[in-house]
Amino acid sequence: EAQVTQNPRYLITVTGKKLTVTCSQNMNHEYMSWYRQDPGLGLRQIYYSMNVEVTDKGDVPEGYKVSRKEKRNFPLILESPSPNQTSLYFCATGGGINSPLHFGNGTRLTVT
Amino acid sequence: AQSVTQPDIHITVSEGASLELRCNYSYGATPYLFWYVQSPGQGLQLLLKYFSGDTLVQGIKGFEAEFKRSQSSFNLRKPSVHWSDAAEYFCAVGDSGGYQKVTFGTGTKLQVIP
Numbered sequence: 001e002a003q004v005t006q007n008p009r010y011l012i013t014v015t016g017k018k019l020t021v022t023c024s025q026n027m028n029h030e031y032m033s034w035y036r037q038d039p040g041l042g043l044r045q046i047y048y049s050m051n052v053e054v055t056d057k058g059d060v061p062e063g064y065k066v067s068r069k070e071k072r073n074f075p076l077i078l079e080s081p082s083p084n085q086t087s088l089y090f091c092a093t094g095g096g097i098n099s100p101l102h103f104g105n106g107t108r109l110t111v112t
Numbered sequence: 113a114q115s116v117t118q119p120d121i122h123i124t125v126s127e128g129a130s131l132e133l134r135c136n137y138s139y140g141a142t143p144y145l146f147w148y149v150q151s152p153g154q155g156l157q158l159l160l161k162y163f164s165g166d167t168l169v170q171g172i173k174g175f176e177a178e179f180k181r182s183q184s185s186f187n188l189r190k191p192s193v194h195w196s197d198a199a200e201y202f203c204a205v206g207d208s209g210g211y212q213k214v215t216f217g218t219g220t221k222l223q224v225i226p
Contacts, residue, residue, distance in 0.1 A: 101148075
């Protein structure tokens with residue numbers, strides 16, 4: 001079964017404490033991306049990756065890092081989280097222009 | 113820069129009634145257009161997409177959308193809404209390279225009343 005797995009589903013943390021949200025896919029997709037979803041703002045792209053070791057900034061990359069050392073994994077790193085990064089985060093993967101984006105079930109992050 | 117506008121934040125329709133969700137986009141070339149649906153607590157699922165060709169696109173769950181270049185619109189329609197269609201709907205535009213930059217609208221929340 002095609003899956004995009006994000007962990008954790010829920011995370012509450014404090015300002016400044018480094019955290020990583022993991023994303024793993026079993027579809028051998030080259031493209032992976034991170035979005036954040038906020039009420040009234042829709043989904044905004046944070047970072048994306050077209051292949052291993054190839055990453056690029058989306059619309060709202062400030063305060064985030066990513067890495068793509070393996071095709072299946074694309075972790076999102078918050079080195080020093082702040083309350084304005086409280087959001088719902090989605091990982092997405094794509095198999096090509098004629099294939100749909102596959103989304104994970106989301107990670108709800110709260111930074112206090 | 114590409115952008116998407118969904119002017120309706122919230123729409124309420126009666127079960128069995130027809131539905132139209134509006135989407136306007138801004139993009140310099142021929143856009144790649146998508147509609148996604150998000151059920152509560154879930155990720156997004158693709159309803160349909162337009163890349164080229166026939167401007168009336170059929171999707172899953174009985175949805176369709178029509179690309180109108182002259183109006184920069186890609187409205188989503190369904191002739192008869194079911195209670196299970198209650199969800200949030202997102203229109204999105206992708207660049208000519210496909211996935212590099214997919215920009216989403218702010219979403220329209222659909223409520224279906226019996």
